[in-house]
Amino acid sequence: MSAITLEILIILLLLVANGVFAMTEMAMVSSRKSRLRLLADGGKGGARAALKLAEEPNRFLPSVQVGITLVGLLAGAFGGATLAQEIAKQLARWSGLAPYAEAIGMGTVVVTLTFLSLVIGELVPKRLALSNPERIASLMGRPLDALSRLARPVIWSLGIATDAVLFVLRVKPKPQPAVSEDEVKSLMQEGSHAGVFHPAEPRMVESVLSFDQRPVTDIMTPRGRVIFIRRDEKPDTLWHKIVVSGHNHYPVHDGNRNRIVGVISVKDIYANMAAGVTPNVADLMVTPLFVPGTRTVASLLESFKASGKHIGIVVDEHNDFLGVVTLVDVLEAIVGELPSLEERLRPEARRRNDGSWLVDGAFDVAKLWEELGTEALAAPQLSPKQSLAAFVGGHLGGAIGEGKTLSTGGWRFEVLDMDGDRVDKVLVTPDARKP
Numbered sequence: 001m002s003a004i005t006l007e008i009l010i011i012l013l014l015l016v017a018n019g020v021f022a023m024t025e026m027a028m029v030s031s032r033k034s035r036l037r038l039l040a041d042g043g044k045g046g047a048r049a050a051l052k053l054a055e056e057p058n059r060f061l062p063s064v065q066v067g068i069t070l071v072g073l074l075a076g077a078f079g080g081a082t083l084a085q086e087i088a089k090q091l092a093r094w095s096g097l098a099p100y101a102e103a104i105g106m107g108t109v110v111v112t113l114t115f116l117s118l119v120i121g122e123l124v125p126k127r128l129a130l131s132n133p134e135r136i137a138s139l140m141g142r143p144l145d146a147l148s149r150l151a152r153p154v155i156w157s158l159g160i161a162t163d164a165v166l167f168v169l170r171v172k173p174k175p176q177p178a179v180s181e182d183e184v185k186s187l188m189q190e191g192s193h194a195g196v197f198h199p200a201e202p203r204m205v206e207s208v209l210s211f212d213q214r215p216v217t218d219i220m221t222p223r224g225r226v227i228f229i230r231r232d233e234k235p236d237t238l239w240h241k242i243v244v245s246g247h248n249h250y251p252v253h254d255g256n257r258n259r260i261v262g263v264i265s266v267k268d269i270y271a272n273m274a275a276g277v278t279p280n281v282a283d284l285m286v287t288p289l290f291v292p293g294t295r296t297v298a299s300l301l302e303s304f305k306a307s308g309k310h311i312g313i314v315v316d317e318h319n320d321f322l323g324v325v326t327l328v329d330v331l332e333a334i335v336g337e338l339p340s341l342e343e344r345l346r347p348e349a350r351r352r353n354d355g356s357w358l359v360d361g362a363f364d365v366a367k368l369w370e371e372l373g374t375e376a377l378a379a380p381q382l383s384p385k386q387s388l389a390a391f392v393g394g395h396l397g398g399a400i401g402e403g404k405t406l407s408t409g410g411w412r413f414e415v416l417d418m419d420g421d422r423v424d425k426v427l428v429t430p431d432a433r434k435p
Helices: 003-030 033-041 045-054 057-077 081-091 098-131 133-150 152-168 181-193 201-212 235-245 266-274 297-307 327-335 341-345 365-376 388-399
Strands: 249-253 260-265 289-292 311-315 321-326 349-351 357-360 405-408 411-419 422-430
Touching: 003 045, 003 057, 003 098, 003 133, 033 045, 033 133, 045 057, 045 133, 057 133, 057 152, 081 098, 098 133, 133 152, 181 201, 201 297, 201 327, 235 249, 235 266, 235 411, 249 321, 260 266, 260 311, 289 297, 297 311, 297 327, 321 327, 349 365, 357 365, 365 388, 388 405, 388 411, 388 422
Parallel strands: 289 311
Antiparallel strands: 249 260, 311 321, 349 357, 357 422, 405 411, 411 422
């Protein structure tokens, strides 16, 4: 083997060695500690060594730099001088190039070595590292750990010097969390774009991550949309409210809606009826789970788990009733578009399957006539911005109360629920007496 061939082989080997160190550095920096931890837990010793080095930058960075510096010094010793002389000797055969043969030979070697150094020693290794950082970090973890032990005095000195310079610059290392919420959201979005996750999953995960900051008032059913049951509710009115509203649970009050004394479920009422027992609200209601309105959804879930109850009564700082929150509300906050608080507080008119309407007392009666459609052609004169409660109360006068009815415009209006002296819920049905 000639001296030229040997020099070329040595230079190529040094470039490859530089590439290995560059690849190891990029892989260690790009690796996710969570994945390395999974690999280490799976029994891969290289991943364990790589994870340990990643958590000790004063060992990892100097080790790589010692290797790169050592390779650089050896490359300087075999800088291609012999190769440049051989090229110059060949060029000197042409009389026109003879005066410039040495400069051309040296320039050719410098350009070639620079190109190969960038491609073989930097770009290709780093691209390989980025393609599978955890695997490469696991593969190189043990050799890099061995190098750090061999060069421990040098690495220790470099670490001390680095810390001293950082101290002078008043730079203090800040501990970083293993995984942040923003990283999780970003990874979910990337996975969704790549087809790894369902398009709806990133939004669901983002909703769950916000549970430790979202108050329960954001997902509760507000007071204005709650159907109440009195503690002394008669069986006929009790059953009527259940059939009309279609809910599964109802808060029970004892004359003051700000003070909820219990919660009753439709299942318990059905069980009594199936046994031939007349349902008694006072006997069937259970002690409610009271939830402060400032509590977060995450805390609410913990309360549900600890109590075994799936419905909570939301109260303010004065223990006044604000609304009802259930496990279904939590599920809807995850899988569905969560309406804003303003939307949830907005009065609604809900059409039922049998053609009747369950309407909030605060609903605009003019809009209600529009919703009722062609059946409302005989609508009476209405005041601007008049609520349904005011409309019904104006027609009933002093006779207002639960169960009271009036018929007008081809529709029958029944006061289903009262909040004190205010009409809270109205059942609107086609008037059977209409010709």
